[in-house]
Structure formats: structure tokens, C-alpha cells
Amino acid sequence: MGANRATAQEYPTKPVQLIVPFAAGGAADIIGRTIAEKLSQTWGQQVVVENRGGAGSNIGINAAAKSAPDGYTLVLASIAVAVNPWLFKSMPYDPVKDLTPLTLALETPNVVLVPPSSRIKNVKDLIAFAKEKAASGGATYGSAGVGSSLHLAAEVFRQKANVEMTHVPYRGSSPALTDLMAGRIDLMFDNASTALPQVQGGSLRAIAVTTKERIAALPDVPTISESGLPGFELANWWAIFGPGQMPPALAERISGDIRKVLADPDVQKRFADVSGRVIASSPQELATHLAQESAKWKQIVDTAGIRGSQ
Helix, strand or coil: CHHHHHHHHHCCCCCEEEEECCCCCCHHHHHHHHHHHHHHHHHCCCEEEEECCCHHHHHHHHHHHCCCCCCCEEEEEECHHHHHHHHCCCCCCCCCCCEEEEEEEEEEEEEEEECCCCCCCCHHHHHHHHHHCHHHCCEEEEECCCCCHHHHHHHHHHHHHCCCEEEEECCCHHHHHHHHHCCCCCEEEEEHHHHHHHHHCCCCEEEEECCCCCCCCCCCCCECHHHCCCCCCCEEEEEEEEECCCCHHHHHHHHHHHHHHHCCHHHHHHHHHCCCEECCCCHHHHHHHHHHHHHHHHHHHHHHCCCCCC
């Protein structure tokens, strides 16, 4: 244990890599770079963000899982780390055995979007519309791809509302939003951070948010729970992990430093601007959260019969 404590006290003595397992420019990239910038200042060592997307984030997470457990490779994972084991027939890593939980950083809401010309003005309208269109497959909804958080959010809604909806997967949320604005699909669940400019600019209408409470950026948009589906609550979440088998003292040291960064007023403001709610959990709390989320998503994925591409 003495060696572990010494390592934790001296860390870091060289640059640290933070893998973001998604393409540059999206919500994950904004979150990762915000944390990396402040950690660089805290540690006096550069924290370098590496975007390594693909396979529903499995490629980037696996790269971190297979790295040395010395604290010099970390990964920012999303809800996908709890979902992918149930989507993919084979996984290159085990989220429990091959990753060390550090902190549940924050959660971000999704919003339900329709074109401004749509007759769907609220959740009750959406449910009625989907039932009306049931014979032809129900309402059509776009997503960033099979098994994406956007796909899963819509699937949870479909199950709880007991309606038919047809999934139209895209390669990323941008082309889906383009088709939604043009009225080629009926609706979409999207991250609030990327949807806000379209909603505020009038090119899309937000009819509900997926979280327990309304969000400050869209105070007049009700939650799904208060719109006819009581108890509906869903948020994407973002957490930082290290490779499996990290020394406990080192994991606690890194977790504590990240939590201090998340408490920084500048960081909190940046995340609030994209409707993110900072959580900053302990490693043990993240481990518990992952176990609970994994059980929840197994049931949802199995019920829906969703399967990933590999």
C-alpha cells in the first residue's frame, strides 16, 4: 500500500490522455475538453483529448480498458457503457472487470423535437398521432444510429406510452435533424445541447424534455412525466473511468481531483449552458450507478429486441 500512496501523491509526472470515444464537435467532446483543460491547470501536466469514435463508443473505451492502469489513460464514457453489453453479441471489454470507476461527472437531458409545421404540439398529441398511424408503423423517429442514446430514449418512450413508432437510423444526429426540419420524419429525441440552437432559432419545436425536472434553457417546455406519462425520467450521463485494476489510492486521488474540477464555477457554468447537471460522484457511487443502469437497460433492450451491428 505504501507504493500505491507514493504513486498517488506523485501523480502525474507526465501528460495524461483522456479518450473521448465519439467524434469531435459533439456533446461528449465539449464535456471532455472542458474537464481536460481544467485538469491540465490543476495537475501542471497537459491532459490531451483523443477522439476515438466508432462501434457505439466501444473502440475508444476498449483502448482505455487495455491500457496500463497507471492513471495516464482515462476515458469519458456515456450511458453506452451500461447499454452496449446488451446490444452487441460480443464485447471487446467487460465494463466491470476492465474499467476502474472514477466519477459520475454529469447528466444531460434529451428533448423531444418535431418540425415547426407539425400538428404535434405536446406529448398527448404525439401519442394520439402514433396511434392514428399505427396501421402504417406509427410515427417515424430519427436517431444517431441503432443503439444510440437517442434511439434508446425514443424506445423507452414507445414502451411506456404503448404506441407503435418506426425507427429511422442515421449516421449521426446532424443528418437526422436535417430530415426532421424538412418534415421527412415525424419526430426525434435529441441531446438538449445540440437541439437548443435549432429550437431557439425556430427551425424545430421542442414539445417535452426527458428529465425529472424542466431545464432552465427551455423553461416553458414541460417534462414527459408532467405531460401524461407520470414517472418518466431519462437522462444521458457521462462518467470518467480508468483501466481496470488501478491502485485504489491512485483512483481515489484522480477522482478527487476531477471532482474539484467539476466544482469549479466556470466549469459548472459551461455545463449549465448546455443543460448539463454536474454530479461529481465517488468511485463507489459510480460503480453502484453502473450496476443499476446495466440492469435497467438490459430489460429495455431485451424487450425491444434491439441489437447492434456486431
